[in-house]
Amino acid sequence: xNDKIKLALGGLLLALVASGSYWYGKSSTESKVxxxxxxxxxxxxxxxxxxxxxDTSPVPKKDSMGMDYIPVYAGEKTEDKExxxxxxxxxxxxxxxxxxxxxxxxxxxxxxxxRIATDExxxxxxxxxxxxxxxxxxxxxxxxxxRKGEPLFEVYSPELVSALRELELAKRGLAELKDxxxxxxxxxxxxxxxxxxxxxxxxxxxxxxxxxxxxYYAPANGIVLEKMAVEGMRFMPGEKxxxxxxxxxxxxxxDAAEQDIAGIRLGSDAQVTVDALPGRTFTGKVDFIYPTxxxxxxxxxxxxxxxxxxxxxxxxxxxxxxxxxxxxxxxxTIPTSAVIDSGTQQTVLVRLDEGRFAPRVVTLGQRSxxxxxxxxxxxxxxxxxxxxxFLLDSESNxxxxxxxxxxTTAPQKAKTVGHSATGVLEENYGDGNVSITHEPIPTLKxxxxxMDFTLANPSLAANMKPGSAIEFEIVERGQGEWVITxxxxxxxxx
Numbered sequence: 001x002n003d004k005i006k007l008a009l010g011g012l013l014l015a016l017v018a019s020g021s022y023w024y025g026k027s028s029t030e031s032k033v034x035x036x037x038x039x040x041x042x043x044x045x046x047x048x049x050x051x052x053x054x055d056t057s058p059v060p061k062k063d064s065m066g067m068d069y070i071p072v073y074a075g076e077k078t079e080d081k082e083x084x085x086x087x088x089x090x091x092x093x094x095x096x097x098x099x100x101x102x103x104x105x106x107x108x109x110x111x112x113x114x115r116i117a118t119d120e121x122x123x124x125x126x127x128x129x130x131x132x133x134x135x136x137x138x139x140x141x142x143x144x145x146x147r148k149g150e151p152l153f154e155v156y157s158p159e160l161v162s163a164l165r166e167l168e169l170a171k172r173g174l175a176e177l178k179d180x181x182x183x184x185x186x187x188x189x190x191x192x193x194x195x196x197x198x199x200x201x202x203x204x205x206x207x208x209x210x211x212x213x214x215x216y217y218a219p220a221n222g223i224v225l226e227k228m229a230v231e232g233m234r235f236m237p238g239e240k241x242x243x244x245x246x247x248x249x250x251x252x253x254x255d256a257a258e259q260d261i262a263g264i265r266l267g268s269d270a271q272v273t274v275d276a277l278p279g280r281t282f283t284g285k286v287d288f289i290y291p292t293x294x295x296x297x298x299x300x301x302x303x304x305x306x307x308x309x310x311x312x313x314x315x316x317x318x319x320x321x322x323x324x325x326x327x328x329x330x331x332x333t334i335p336t337s338a339v340i341d342s343g344t345q346q347t348v349l350v351r352l353d354e355g356r357f358a359p360r361v362v363t364l365g366q367r368s369x370x371x372x373x374x375x376x377x378x379x380x381x382x383x384x385x386x387x388x389x390f391l392l393d394s395e396s397n398x399x400x401x402x403x404x405x406x407x408t409t410a411p412q413k414a415k416t417v418g419h420s421a422t423g424v425l426e427e428n429y430g431d432g433n434v435s436i437t438h439e440p441i442p443t444l445k446x447x448x449x450x451m452d453f454t455l456a457n458p459s460l461a462a463n464m465k466p467g468s469a470i471e472f473e474i475v476e477r478g479q480g481e482w483v484i485t486x487x488x489x490x491x492x493x494x
Contacts, residue, residue: 042073097387114254116317122246132157167195222246252304254321263325331373351383
């Protein structure tokens with residue numbers, strides 16, 4: 001090989017080495033640069049409520065049902081659509097009804113428990129101030145109505161008879177001394193006045209003497225509440241024989257909490273209802289606010305005067321009083337049936353669209369019989385569910401639970417929330433609760449047992465008789481609280 005060929009091969013070899021070193025260095029450099037696109041960490045923004053409620057948290061937490069809040073990251077596509085969906089068929093089957101939140105006039109008022117009582121100013125007690133014996137009764141039954149001046153009973157009292165005869169003799173003597181001098185007439189007049197004053201002090205100034213018997217008359221109109229007098233009995237001065245009450249006017253004694261007393265004024269209008277007369281309302285006015293507080297109940301008694309011309313109200317009746325505490329004002333209201341009260345918060349279901357609903361926490365104000373004011377959480381015109389809202393609330397809880405498990409479409413996931421079982425209906429308590437003896441429930445790993453359940457709707461067991469074989473589905477609404485969402489007679493072959 002000549003020198004020219006050797007020189008060419010050497011140059012080619014150097015070129016290849018240099019080229020290889022360049023590509024090796026470039027490859028090594030690129031391998032050392034991190035892939036920021038793959039390695040970049042997602043930025044956590046917050047944790048959202050799994051039920052879709054407007055509640056977020058900067059740290060992990062659980063809701064009232066024990067479900068974990070769902071993390072939301074920057075750039076992550078989240079479901080912006082509020083609420084939950086229910087098929088049109090299910091909405092129709094549940095009988096869902098709604099009404100718009102609207103401005104209405106609601107007068108501020110207090111609802112208080114009360115009781116009907118006799119008007120103490122119209123009570124009369126018959127307690128003779130002399131000693132005697134009851135010879136005859138003209139009014140001999142409790143509850144009998146009497147009028148002022150009507151004879152009550154006839155008594156024999158030697159002391160009273162003596163006083164009446166002294167008065168008669170004094171009057172006769174005064175008449176016989178009409179022609180006598182002035183001093184004699186004045187002396188006899190003083191004897192007449194003394195005898196009359198004695199009878200007046202005994203409250204028998206108008207009593208009539210029949211032989212040696214004296215008739216005693218009713219001093220006022222009313223009803224005989226108590227009758228202690230018995231024919232032939234002896235009574236002593238001050239002993240109570242009759243107690244008569246005028247029931248034309250009665251009192252309603254209401255118990256007001258101490259924090260509510262400041263809003264009650266004398267003369268305020270009051271509406272009173274009694275359980276014995278449903279649908280009827282009695283109108284009265286606040287007459288007196290008692291000056292003392294019950295230390296045990298922390299309440300103050302408020303007295304309401306009620307007319308009772310027809311005698312419909314009876315003393316000791318249990319009553320409810322509604323006392324006006326301010327002038328009516330226009331406020332945003334919803335029907336009281338729309339409120340789902342958990343004890344710690346009040347929620348309504350807002351109808352967003354056909355078949356779409358959303359739970360909304362609200363703040364409530366004053367109430368009337370059918371409507372309640374909403375101070376926060378709703379705007380005028382929003383539709384709130386007024387019927388079947390509890391069943392829809394159960395539906396929203398189920399959908400939220402499915403969402404929390406990450407797959408709302410897989411049918412097999414539903415079994416971890418709703419659980420099917422069979423058993424025998426032992427008892428329907430009639431208050432929305434039932435007792436059931438059920439077979440083992442594999443999805444809960446429960447053995448066969450007898451236990452109580454809450455019905456999502458009391459009508460589920462309306463036609464079920466104790467001892468019936470049943471199929472049912474249950475959902476856990478809260479910790480240890482199991483609600484039956486479906487209940488029917490067990491089909492043959494099961």
